[in-house]
Amino acid sequence: MTTTFGRFVRTATAAAMLSATMLSPALADTTLKFVSWQVDDAGTGDWWKAAIAAFEEANPGVKVEFTKVERAAYADTMTTLFAGGQPPHIVHLASFEFQSFAENGWMENLGPWLDKDGIDMTGWAGQGKCMWNGETACIMMNYFGFIMAYNKAILEKEGLSVPTTYAEFLEVARKTTKDFNGDGITDQYGTGHETKGGAGQYLTEMLSYILDAGAYWTDKDGNITIDTPEMVEGLTRWKTVVKEGLTPIDLSAGDIRKLFADGKMALRLDGPWLYGIMQKGAASADTAVAEPAFSPPVGGSSNVLGMASEISDEEKALVWDFIKLVMSPEWQRKYATIGKNTPPSPAADVSGVEQEVPHFPLLIKTMMAASDAGVDRIPTGLEIQYNEFGKMVQEEVQRMLIEDLDPAEVVKVMQERAETIKNGG
Amino acid sequence: MSRVRLFDLARPSRQHLLGYILLTPAVLLVGLIIVYPLIISIDLSLQAVKLPRIGAPRAPFTTANYERLFASSEFWMACWVTLKLVVVVTAGSLITGVSTALLVNNRFRGRTLARLAMALPWAVPEVIAVVIFAWIFDSSFGLMSWLLVTLGLSDGMVAWVSTPGAAFWAVAITMIWKGYPFVSIMTLAGLQSIPTDFYNAAKVDGANVFQRFRWITLPLLMPVLGVTLVLVILWVFRDFSIIKVLTEGGPLKSTQTLSIMTYDQAFGFFNFGYASAVGVVTLVICVVASLLLLGRQTRAMY
Helix, strand or coil: CHHHHHHHHHHHHHHHHHHHHHCCHHHCCEEEEEEECCCCCCCHHHHHHHHHHHHHHHCCCEEEEEEECCHHHHHHHHHHHHHCCCCCCEEEEECCCHHHHHHCCCECCCHHHHHHCCCCCCCCCCHHHHEECCEECCEECCEEECEEEEEHHHHHHCCCCCCCCHHHHHHHHHHHCECCCCCCCCCEECCCCCCCCCHHHHHHHHHHHHHHCCCCCECCCCCECCCCHHHHHHHHHHHHHHHCCCCCCCCCHHHHHHHHHCCCECEEEECCCHHHHHHHCCCCCCEEEECCCCCCCCEEECEEEEEECCCCHHHHHHHHHHHHHHHCHHHHHHHHHCCCCCCCCCCCCCCCHHHCCCCHHHHHHHHHHHHHCCCCCCCCCCCCCHHHHHHHHHHHHHHHHHCCCCHHHHHHHHHHHHHHHHCCC | CHHHHHCCCCCHHHHHHHHHHHHHHHHHHHHHHHHHHHHHHHHHHCECCCCCCCCCCCCCECCHHHHHHHHCHHHHHHHHHHHHHHHHHHHHHHHHHHHHHHHHHCCCCCHHHHHHHHHHHHHCCHHHHHHHHHHHCCCCCCHHHHHHHHCCCCCCCCCCCCCHHHHHHHHHHHHHHHHHHHHHHHHHHHHHCCCHHHHHHHHHCCCCHHHHHHHHHHHHHHHHHHHHHHHHHHHHHHCCHHHHHHCCCCCCCCCCCHHHHHHHHHHHCCCHHHHHHHHHHHHHHHHHHHHHHHHHHHHHHC
């Protein structure tokens, strides 16, 4: 009996030890934290959830805790998590904010991971923006081009066609801005821009007019190029649209999009995400999308995916598996079909997507147009100071509007202040 | 036996020990959630730190953040905006709060309902109140502009958030609306502690309603009003959400207080060392203001 019991104990111990050594640590019960502002986004949120489900299925015992943090509080939350030594394992950041995290050494260099798996990033849209201090700090998850949405009914009522140039755009905006009952309150706007949100969004809203005028904040080498005749023209256009009341003011992006979707606005320049909102609006039957009347269209990098540098090697291996999954051609195609957005991977097979997403060719076209023109919302050389730079530009443009200043004078002040910011002043 | 006596907290000579023991958890908690972060902030303000990390090696000591701060026109502008807001909101809240408290202290039909209505803004969560006011002061479709246009007081919609003067008043009105119920409740409590005999005696002496207010109500309310004043001032100093949601400190920094400046520098521009310096200076200003006001109040009471 004793012998039998002893044999049983020995066998059981050996089996337990064998199981423990054979089970990879990566397969043990693990929870990966993944914080994002896109959790509830129509399209993109669905894509993330589907990818997480697929990842969990392929990795039994591994859970991804997908938590939403509002975009407005996102930088604060992520900073606090990293500073407190509790970063999320899977790091999701906007393309204009990851630089500070990478600069602080909080982002894992993904270069060796890419090399290990022999993944070639050639042709991956916007990936160049993820290079920081010579390292691959992240993977670009979205590179997009702006589209122009318009309300067919409003345009037809005024006998107008879809604008294809800035001059036509201005004419349509002027003719469709209406105070129907003459009470001094505008009832229908020609176009709409967010002027209340953060500085980054304010710059993006202005950018169509500035790019079309041939201007930009910096050149390819990072030199400040604000004090130019083209920038004066760009600012003059923005001033015209705002001062003439062709756009509602002090509204958030969500409010502006809702106004358009509900038929209170003729034209709206926005990213691919506008389409989902249009479909849910009261005027969904009247709204359509076209190529922007501005060339090149606004576009560029949107958000990036990376991994925290201070997690264990086992967790890093799992995070890398997740990143590889979402980078795979299969999931990049699903970024188009489920996410209704333009996948950055050149290997993604997007043929036939237009059957599910009718305007998909337009999204690809504007993305390519922005990419070919080298457009990005984040100016080269000001990546780390983007928020401060954006705040400065917003402030000077507001001063121009409030004090009715000459744009030619404004660009000189902006040039000087931008150089001070760039030089760390 | 002597050991038992040593811990006999019931002995009169050791009763103070029981007090200390009971206070210890609260003191430790305060130390953990207030004093420790405060020390960290002071330490950070004396380092050139962009993004801090708990446990990271300390950067070299420097006073550069304070030198930059005192040389910055933005800091002095934020001080001026904070001071203006403190004066306007405190005065507005006090006048409105005392007036409404005096009103609902009288006997009339519907007094309970009136008291409830008076306290309602205090019960509304701040963020919800601000969102409501953001719509009221909306520059394109807001109720306030509509009223002004309808009443013929304005030719068109008022750009509340994108005009410096209007933005300041939009913030101030919202803060007064949110802050006056606290003054009302405190004042009402103070009013109810004043013996009615005083008023009866004053009436017999022929004092009119203004004389009774000036010579009985106001002096007896002063201890309550003094403390309330300090609390309201400190609230205006540190309030963040109303300004953040309504104007984000703009336009042209016309509503940027020290709190907003601290937040922007820390989470907007990732200058935690500099932001800590702003926070420490704000704390010093608040402590000095509190000491001055409470000192005066203490003398008034005793």
